[in-house]
Amino acid sequence: MSDRVHDIAYAATCIREGKCVAFPTETVYGLGADGLNPLAVARIFELKERPHFDPLILHIAQFDDLERLVARMDPRAFVLAEKFWPGPLTMILPKSTIVPDIVTSGLPTVGIRMPAHDIALALIKSAGCPIAAPSANKFGRISPTTAQHVRKQLSEVDYILDGGKTTVGIESTIIQLTERGFHIVRNGLITKEELEAILPFDPHATHDTIVAPGMIKSHYSPIKKMIIAEDTTLTGIDIDTAALISFSGRYDTLFRTVVRLTHTNDLKEYAVQLFAAMHSLEDNNAIQTIVAEPVPEEGIGKAIMDKLRKATYNWKTQ
Ligand code: TXA
Ligand code: MG
Numbered sequence: 001m002s003d004r005v006h007d008i009a010y011a012a013t014c015i016r017e018g019k020c021v022a023f024p025t026e027t028v029y030g031l032g033a034d035g036l037n038p039l040a041v042a043r044i045f046e047l048k049e050r051p052h053f054d055p056l057i058l059h060i061a062q063f064d065d066l067e068r069l070v071a072r073m074d075p076r077a078f079v080l081a082e083k084f085w086p087g088p089l090t091m092i093l094p095k096s097t098i099v100p101d102i103v104t105s106g107l108p109t110v111g112i113r114m115p116a117h118d119i120a121l122a123l124i125k126s127a128g129c130p131i132a133a134p135s136a137n138k139f140g141r142i143s144p145t146t147a148q149h150v151r152k153q154l155s156e157v158d159y160i161l162d163g164g165k166t167t168v169g170i171e172s173t174i175i176q177l178t179e180r181g182f183h184i185v186r187n188g189l190i191t192k193e194e195l196e197a198i199l200p201f202d203p204h205a206t207h208d209t210i211v212a213p214g215m216i217k218s219h220y221s222p223i224k225k226m227i228i229a230e231d232t233t234l235t236g237i238d239i240d241t242a243a244l245i246s247f248s249g250r251y252d253t254l255f256r257t258v259v260r261l262t263h264t265n266d267l268k269e270y271a272v273q274l275f276a277a278m279h280s281l282e283d284n285n286a287i288q289t290i291v292a293e294p295v296p297e298e299g300i301g302k303a304i305m306d307k308l309r310k311a312t313y314n315w316k317t318q
Pocket of ligand 1: 025027028029030031054055056057088090092104107109110111115133134135136170171172174185215
């Protein structure tokens with residue numbers, strides 16, 4: 001048995017025993033447990049220090065798994081699954097009775113996705129159950145894109161399956177199906193335009209009619225001050241202790257420490273590396289302030305700007 005196969009088999013045994021395992025997906029690392037075992041799921045909330053009002057998503061490895069987790073099969077969900085799964089799309093659908101209330105925070109709906117990652121898929125298959133998994137960070141903190149990032153925040157986790165760096169770098173797009181079409185709960189790599197090719201966007205669904213308890217204003221926060229370049233006058237910044245996360249290079253000469261995430265204005269490349277850059281600057285003792293250059297809000301740029309706004313929210317309100 002190769003080391004990798006052995007590690008996956010061990011991780012799957014942990015999941016079956018009700019333990020928590022961090023594992024890679026194409027987006028970010030997840031903190032997984034048996035999604036049908038309420039006690040195992042409770043441990044995710046405990047390890048992550050996550051409030052119980054914030055529901056988890058279930059990860060599946062086969063299309064058949066979808067059917068037993070939903071109350072009724074919406075044919076539109078099948079079409080979307082066929083097009084985007086495995087991949088970074090989470091669909092919120094009416095839940096079946098086998099999904100424990102603790103997974104959905106008591107909501108009648110459940111978020112489901114099939115990750116596009118060989119290790120994740122092998123783990124789910126080998127565990128033989130849907131795996132409930134939020135991102136493997138402490139609640140409100142920077143999401144992990146490597147096993148080291150997980151270790152930094154969640155050293156108590158029962159096991160970490162190391163699959164190297166994730167390839168998308170930010171969390172899945174989350175949608176909810178409405179009578180008229182779909183509503184986007186969280187932006188990600190899969191864009192509104194790509195989804196619209198299959199189903200109409202529902203402009204009437206608003207955050208008042210859609211329940212999205214986890215979409216709070218502050219999230220992904222480093223423990224250090226973080227600001228968006230255009231929200232501030234950069235003249236007051238101490239360039240010895242501030243670092244720039246750069247997109248276009250426009251502000252690079254104003255800083256001594258610059259982390260340029262792309263040299264080709266490529267938003268996907270920026271997204272893949274954003275959390276890793278935030279982690280490394282958070283860990284850098286010489287740095288006190290992280291400044292991020294905003295990016296154009298097109299394609300995955302929408303999701304990037306959502307992350308930057310949430311990561312900097314606490315500093316704006318002080
Ligand atoms: O890419 C991803 O989606 C990663 C990887 C690990 O798969 N997971 C992830 O999980 O980002 P998490 O828990 O960090 O974010 C999922 C979000 C939460 O903010 C939660 O509030 C929302 O999905 N959510 C889950 N179930 C929901 C439901 N039934 N209704 C509304 N929102 C829901
Ligand atoms: Mg998260």
